Amino acid sequence: MTDSAAADHRPPQAHPQGPRPHVHSHDGGIPHIHSHPHGRVPALDLSGPAPDLHLHGVLLPGDEPVDLWISGGRFVAGPLTGAQTVARDCWILPGLVDAHCHVGLDSHGAVDHETSRRQALTDRDAGTLLIRDAGSPADTRWADDREDLPRIIRAGRHIARPKRYIRNFAEEIDPEDLVGAVEQQVACGDGWVKLVGDWIDRSTGDLAPLWPAQVAAEAIARAHQLGARVTAHCFAEQSVVDLVEAGIDGIEHGTGITDDVVELMAENQVALVPTMVNLETFPQIAAGGEAKFPTYAAHMRDLHARRFATIGAAKDAGVPIYAGTDAGGSLPHGLIGQEIALLAKVGGIEWALGAASWRGRDWLEVPGVELGASADVVVYDTDPRRDAGAVRHPRLVVLRGRPYSGERDA
Numbered sequence: 001m002t003d004s005a006a007a008d009h010r011p012p013q014a015h016p017q018g019p020r021p022h023v024h025s026h027d028g029g030i031p032h033i034h035s036h037p038h039g040r041v042p043a044l045d046l047s048g049p050a051p052d053l054h055l056h057g058v059l060l061p062g063d064e065p066v067d068l069w070i071s072g073g074r075f076v077a078g079p080l081t082g083a084q085t086v087a088r089d090c091w092i093l094p095g096l097v098d099a100h101c102h103v104g105l106d107s108h109g110a111v112d113h114e115t116s117r118r119q120a121l122t123d124r125d126a127g128t129l130l131i132r133d134a135g136s137p138a139d140t141r142w143a144d145d146r147e148d149l150p151r152i153i154r155a156g157r158h159i160a161r162p163k164r165y166i167r168n169f170a171e172e173i174d175p176e177d178l179v180g181a182v183e184q185q186v187a188c189g190d191g192w193v194k195l196v197g198d199w200i201d202r203s204t205g206d207l208a209p210l211w212p213a214q215v216a217a218e219a220i221a222r223a224h225q226l227g228a229r230v231t232a233h234c235f236a237e238q239s240v241v242d243l244v245e246a247g248i249d250g251i252e253h254g255t256g257i258t259d260d261v262v263e264l265m266a267e268n269q270v271a272l273v274p275t276m277v278n279l280e281t282f283p284q285i286a287a288g289g290e291a292k293f294p295t296y297a298a299h300m301r302d303l304h305a306r307r308f309a310t311i312g313a314a315k316d317a318g319v320p321i322y323a324g325t326d327a328g329g330s331l332p333h334g335l336i337g338q339e340i341a342l343l344a345k346v347g348g349i350e351w352a353l354g355a356a357s358w359r360g361r362d363w364l365e366v367p368g369v370e371l372g373a374s375a376d377v378v379v380y381d382t383d384p385r386r387d388a389g390a391v392r393h394p395r396l397v398v399l400r401g402r403p404y405s406g407e408r409d410a
Contacts, residue, residue, distance in 0.1 A: 049073075050147075050401035052083040055379065057090035059369060061350065061358060068092070070375040073147075073401030077371060086403050087379045087396055093353065094368035095129030095150075095376030095399070096336050097360030100252055100273045102328025103131060103152060104138025109168030116140055119333045120149040124404065126334040127378035127394045130366055134231070134252060134273075134324065135194040137169060147400050151376075153364055155192035155231070156185030161210045164199045166329065175211055178219045186228045193223050197232035197251075198239035205293045207236035207256075207300075217246035231271070235303060244270055252324070255279060255303035257310055266318035271363065272311070276342035277335050278326040279307045311346050321347075322363060323356035337392030349388050375401040 050073035059066045069078030101123065104116040111119075116138060123131065129150050133140070135158035143149050158170035159181050165172070173181045185193045195216070201208035211219075223230045224247070231250030234240045240251055241261050250271040251257070257265070257272070265272070282304035286297040303310075315321055323343055325335040336356060343352035354360075358368050367373035379396035397404045 050375075051403075052080050053375070053398065053401065053403065054078070054080065054083040054085045055087045055090070055092060055377070055398075056085070057087060057092045057379065058383070059092045060094075060385065061354065066092075068369065068375075068377070070398070070401045073375055075369060075371050075373055075375050086398075090395060091380045091383045091390075092369075093127070093357045093378045093380070093384070094361055096127040096356050096378055097130045097132070097323065097364065098123060098128045098325050098327065098336050098339075098356075099132040099322040099360055099364070100134045100275050100324025100326050101128070101131045101333070102136050102326070103133055103143070104136040104140045105169070105328040107330045110136070110138040113142060116143065117146070117149065119328070120146075120152075122333040123327065123336070124148070124150050124397060124399060126336050127391070127397055128334075128336045129376040129378070129397070129399050130361065130364065132192065132324070132364060134326070135169070136328070147402065148404075150399065151366070151374075152190075153192065153366075154189045155194040156188035158194050158196055158233075159185060160196035160199070164201070164210050165196045169329070170196060175215045178211060178215050179222050182219045182223050182230070183226065186223055186226045189228065191228050193228050193230045194252075195219075195230060195232040195243075195248075197234040197243055198236045198256075199233075200289070200293060200296050202293075204295075206295045207239075209236075209239040209242055211242070213242040213246060216243055216248075220247045220249075231273075236299065244268070253278065254314065255282075255307055255310055257314055259313070262314050262317045262319060265314065269320055272314055272319050272321045273324040274307075274311045274321065274343075275324050275326040275339070276307075276311070276346075277339050278331060279304060280342070281331075282307075308345060315347050315351075320359075320363065321355055322360045323352070337389075340391050341388050344388050350385050352388075353384060353391070 053070040055068045069076050069080040103119050131150050131152045133152050133154045135155050137157050160170035160172055162172045171181055182193050198207050198209050220230045229249035232243050233252050235253055235255055237256035237258055240256050244261050244264050252273050254272045254274050282300045286300040290297040323339050325339045327333040340352045340356050343355055361368045377398045378394045380390050381395050382390045384390040
């Protein structure tokens with residue numbers, strides 16, 4: 001069983017998250033030098049100022065080539081005398097966004113700084129330059145001082161009831177303490193709070209909501225008073241109804257979204273981060289619970305079987321949908337390319353790219369490619385709108401104006 005959601009944000013600051021190093025594919029380390037003139041990637045020196053850089057290529061979602069000029073780690077007006085041209089004849093995406101990720105977490109709970117750093121580097125090398133951390137028991141604010149790690153918007157720690165979530169992940173409290181726990185996690189996060197909305201109830205042998213609807217409404221209202229948004233892990237049907245009616249801002253996973261609530265989500269622009277990579281694991285989760293909880297196992301298989309129809313109906317209704325891998329816990333980091341490919345089955349590749357790039361940045365209020373913004377882009381040899389597999393093979397990653405080739409920098 002895996003989950004993750006929530007986030008933390010102080011525009012445009014950030015922090016990292018994640019578990020073990022990963023399965024994303026870079027063909028042995030990006031980028032290789034091709035026959036056309038790309039320019040060499042300058043040697044990385046984090047001790048000095050970011051270099052002056054120039055890129056020439058098609059900036060998505062547009063279709064025309066542009067020149068991007070970078071100085072002091074930010075986009076500036078050009079031309080810029082002496083800038084190093086690091087990419088030509090390429091396609092450029094605003095830095096990718098993993099809106100459901102967990103840096104500082106593995107399947108046993110919190111991890112140390114070095115493991116957290118490796119997790120964040122794995123995401124960076126896959127092109128993820130902005131993370132909405134959807135809950136972590138580890139304090140990752142030390143990473144804010146690392147120029148080489150993705151920005152992180154934190155949600156503090158998951159909030160769950162005792163014995164109703166994964167051990168060592170959450171702040172576990174009873175319903176009468178939910179408002180106080182939300183206040184505490186608002187102080188720990190960057191403008192987000194993460195609730196566990198449902199989990200298996202051993203007394204019934206199936207998924208069930210964790211919070212009485214009125215208690216959830218009071219907690220969400222308190223978060224809003226404090227200037228934070230609230231999101232929740234929801235696999236099943238009833239938790240989505242209760243929490244959307246309570247005024248929640250986001251739903252994670254959302255496999256239980258039904259017709260009677262999807263219109264309300266669209267009307268109130270309640271965000272959905274479906275974590276398609278995670279949903280692919282439902283059959284294994286069901287198999288693991290089959291012997292003890294056959295009703296739960298059947299429910300998980302049913303949610304999995306209709307996952308594309310469920311998420312597709314939400315998209316068609318106008319629910320805003322964003323990309324998140326649920327890295328951390330039991331899933332590896334660096335899966336943003338796989339997440340985009342699965343989202344493309346719902347709404348097409350350009351829609352999926354937007355969910356993981358320019359639209360995701362707009363939602364999290366972190367600038368993309370604009371003058372004065374942090375220079376965070378991902379560069380590809382081929383147009384990822386024509387070849388979804390290209391997203392998994394960036395030629396170059398530029399984070400805070402520093403170029404990376406996919407090799408791990410100490």
